Amino acid sequence: MASSGRDCCTLCYDDDGSSREAVTWCTECEVLLCTGCEKHHTKSKASKDHKTMSTKDYHNLPKFMLEISxxxxxxxxxxxxxxxxxxxxxxxxxxxxxxxxxxxxxxxxxxxxxxxxSASVQLFEKDLKNVKENLEEIIKYLNSRMNTNNSQKNKGCRTNSIYEEVDR
CATH class of the missing domain: 3.30.160.60 (Classic Zinc Finger)
Structure with missing residues (x-):
């Protein structure tokens, strides 16, 4: 990767040291590709079925996924x-x-x-869905409690100010 913060094509850099800007990432070859190399990559018999993604999407992947090789x-x-x-x-x-x-x-x-x-993947997906639903319920409940606490706090402040006026 170039120091300018942009991605350089792995193939061009390895081949002749040039720093053409990469536009995609091949998930199977694990290389960054410029427009020209991407074109050849998609036409090559060996790599035409490879999955690619934009460099932007590649950089948005979680760190643990970037470490998988x-x-x-x-x-x-x-x-x-x-x-x-x-x-x-x-x-x-x-x-x-x-x-x-x-x-x-x-x-x-x-x-x-x-x-x-496999069945384990389907069970895992179901478990994740249940966890998500439970977390959403917890968030709703906590938001409700916070709203209740805030309204009671505001009521208490108004009540205290009434007593302060009476004492004067």
Missing amino acids: SQCRDHKKKFELYCSFHACPCCVQCITDKHKKCQDLKPLSDILKQVKS
């Missing part, structure tokens, strides 16, 4: 498999380094497809 930090290779024993994604190099004896390795793409349609 589809590449192995140790080997800088794309995660391709999932180790059920260790409950973690693996790149090809991880398998030879850390998972030689692991028996239950599955394609990561299969695992990700199952996650979205």
Whole structure:
């Protein structure tokens, strides 16, 4: 990223050091793309089905989402498999380094497809909806209590001022 506060195209910068302004972020390649590179990216057979988002939307993502990567930090290779024993994604190099004896390795793409349609995700969504509704009720109740307290406080102030006038 350039010091001017704008995003530079990752591909152009890595290729020839140029700092063309990025307009999109590819969620799969994890690169920022300028208009020209985005055009080639959407036409390329290898990346035409990739999901992209505007750089503005990318920067509005929560911090924890920005820290998620589809590449192995140790080997800088794309995660391709999932180790059920260790409950973690693996790149090809991880398998030879850390998972030689692991028996239950599955394609990561299969695992990700199952996650979205699993019952636990649907239950989680339902739980989140219930929590949201409960919080909305709590906020209504607290606002009501604050209004009641404020009106009683104002009544008390008016009552006190009447007594002060009588005492004079």
